[in-house]
Amino acid sequence: MNIVLDVLNNLGFNWHVALANFVNFLIILYILNVFIFKKIRKQISHRDGIIKQGLTDAEQAKKDRENIEEERLSVIHKAEKEGHALIDVAHSKGEHIVADAKAKADIEADKIKGEAEKIKAQAKEDAEKEFAKEAPKIVAELTKKALKENMTGQANNELISKIA
Amino acid sequence: MQIERLNSFLHVNEEIPQISSFVFAKVGPFSIANTTTTIFLITLIFIVGAFFVHRFKLKPSKVQHVFEMLYETIEGFVAQLVGSKEKGEAVTPYVGAIMVYLLIANLLPMFPFISSFYLHTGSGEEFPLFRGATTDFNTTFGLALAVIIFMQFFGVKEQGFFNYISHFLQFKHVYRGFKKGIGEGFISIIGFFVGLIEIISELAKIISLSLRLFGNMFAHEVLTIILLSAFAYFVPALWMGMGVLVGVVQAIVFASLVGVYYSMATKKEEH
Amino acid sequence: MTVEAAIYIAKGLTILAMFGTAIGQGYLIGKTMEAIGRNPEAEGMLFSKMIIGVAMTETTAIFALVAFFILK
Numbered sequence: 090m091n092i093v094l095d096v097l098n099n100l101g102f103n104w105h106v107a108l109a110n111f112v113n114f115l116i117i118l119y120i121l122n123v124f125i126f127k128k129i130r131k132q133i134s135h136r137d138g139i140i141k142q143g144l145t146d147a148e149q150a151k152k153d154r155e156n157i158e159e160e161r162l163s164v165i166h167k168a169e170k171e172g173h174a175l176i177d178v179a180h181s182k183g184e185h186i187v188a189d190a191k192a193k194a195d196i197e198a199d200k201i202k203g204e205a206e207k208i209k210a211q212a213k214e215d216a217e218k219e220f221a222k223e224a225p226k227i228v229a230e231l232t233k234k235a236l237k238e239n240m241t242g243q244a245n246n247e248l249i250s251k252i253a
Numbered sequence: 254m255q256i257e258r259l260n261s262f263l264h265v266n267e268e269i270p271q272i273s274s275f276v277f278a279k280v281g282p283f284s285i286a287n288t289t290t291t292i293f294l295i296t297l298i299f300i301v302g303a304f305f306v307h308r309f310k311l312k313p314s315k316v317q318h319v320f321e322m323l324y325e326t327i328e329g330f331v332a333q334l335v336g337s338k339e340k341g342e343a344v345t346p347y348v349g350a351i352m353v354y355l356l357i358a359n360l361l362p363m364f365p366f367i368s369s370f371y372l373h374t375g376s377g378e379e380f381p382l383f384r385g386a387t388t389d390f391n392t393t394f395g396l397a398l399a400v401i402i403f404m405q406f407f408g409v410k411e412q413g414f415f416n417y418i419s420h421f422l423q424f425k426h427v428y429r430g431f432k433k434g435i436g437e438g439f440i441s442i443i444g445f446f447v448g449l450i451e452i453i454s455e456l457a458k459i460i461s462l463s464l465r466l467f468g469n470m471f472a473h474e475v476l477t478i479i480l481l482s483a484f485a486y487f488v489p490a491l492w493m494g495m496g497v498l499v500g501v502v503q504a505i506v507f508a509s510l511v512g513v514y515y516s517m518a519t520k521k522e523e524h
Numbered sequence: 525m526t527v528e529a530a531i532y533i534a535k536g537l538t539i540l541a542m543f544g545t546a547i548g549q550g551y552l553i554g555k556t557m558e559a560i561g562r563n564p565e566a567e568g569m570l571f572s573k574m575i576i577g578v579a580m581t582e583t584t585a586i587f588a589l590v591a592f593f594i595l596k
Contacts, residue, residue: 099594100390101273105284111395113292121350124303129324132309272593461583468586506579
């Protein structure tokens with residue numbers, strides 16, 4: 090043991106100084122450890138966390154925006170399609186309606202024509218009937234009139250042709 | 254003794270520094286030597302640094318950028334040393350602190366004027382007020398002692414007290430060996446002595462860590478002074494530039510060895 | 525020959541430890557350089573390992589230095 094102490098003494102070893110330096114080193118270690126290294130670590134971790142959060146947020150926002158854009162496009166597309174379909178339907182319906190109306194109008198027109206003809210025929214018949222009814226009277230009257238006048242042969246002939 | 258400084262234009266004659274530091278005051282069990290004052294100076298530097306760090310904000314300023322860059326470099330180095338990033342993050346406040354402390358302690362004597370403060374005692378002696386902290390065996394011994402104590406602490410924390418102690422006192426192994434058979438038992442007795450040697454090797458770590466750092470730094474200082482007395486310009490400048498390299502490399506080596514010891518102490522072994 | 529002279533001779537002999545250390549360090553660094561030349565990606569890992577190795581090799585020289593100071 091004495092030899093070891095001798096050797097250490099030759100190296101300038103001194104328990105008191107070593108103790109003082111040891112304690113000083115512990116103080117320095119404490120300061121560096123707690124007030125510098127861990128603080129910087131905390132700061133860097135904190136900032137890393139915030140940056141990571143921001144990045145994920147931005148990613149999310151981008152994704153959201155893309156989704157919304159897609160949705161919007163699809164909605165517009167759908168609406169266009171629907172509109173086209175509606176227009177087609179309307180076209181066909183309109184044609185249908187027009188054709189229907191035409192047909193109906195034709196039928197109506199035919200009907201009206203027929204009716205009109207009927208009425209015409211009726212009217213003719215009526216007129217004929219009337220005439221037939223009135224004819225003797227008229228004839229009688231005409232005859233009376235003719236008879237009243239100077240009945241010549243020529244006049245008589247004229248009269249007869251008139252009546253006929 | 255009076256230092257005879259026969260300074261001529263070309264030579265700076267200084268006394269070759271004593272291997273022991275000069276004790277000029279005593280406070281209780283502590284002695285204040287001229288290396289202790291240097292450590293006080295370093296402590297002061299770190300307190301100023303701590304104030305800087307305390308004012309750090311989320312949006313970094315230029316100073317903060319420098320600090321954080323240094324920190325991340327050290328952390329990357331330590332992580333490479335201990336093997337994994339998580340372990341590196343956990344141990345950087347210790348290993349990195351030792352590294353930064355040694356960097357400053359090794360490089361502080363290189364600053365001009367730091368080593369030219371002299372203190373005069375009553376008996377006519379004079380000695381430099383700030384001697385390089387690591388050129389004193391007491392400092393490096395205290396440092397290595399603290400490191401090894403910390404390593405025991407980490408080993409116990411990581412592996413559990415009895416598990417860690419069983420590396421050194423392998424009673425369990427001897428018991429198991431004799432349970433298996435006589436031959437195994439005698440082999441386990443050899444293992445028991447190897448375990449005892451492990452204790453010696455822990456102590457040897459203190460010596461080798463402290464002597465390596467002290468030897469390098471002290472030899473460098475001695476050679477600087479010899480070169481200064483031979484020719485005061487240019488040649489010592491080259492050697493002092495070499496000294497920066499030596500200081501940095503020794504700080505890195507010390508921190509590396511601490512990291513290696515850490516990963517050795519916390520390695521989980523299957524029995 | 526006085527004891528003092530013997531001590532000085534012994535001190536000179538301890539310097540011989542540098543011989544082996546220098547060879548060892550040169551070999552170590554040369555081998556590392558070779559390895560880096562073969563595989564430049566592994567430079568960081570190799571460099572830190574080399575530094576540790578150099579420190580280990582240097583230990584012997586430091587022990588010689590200690591012996592130098594012990595001789596008094």
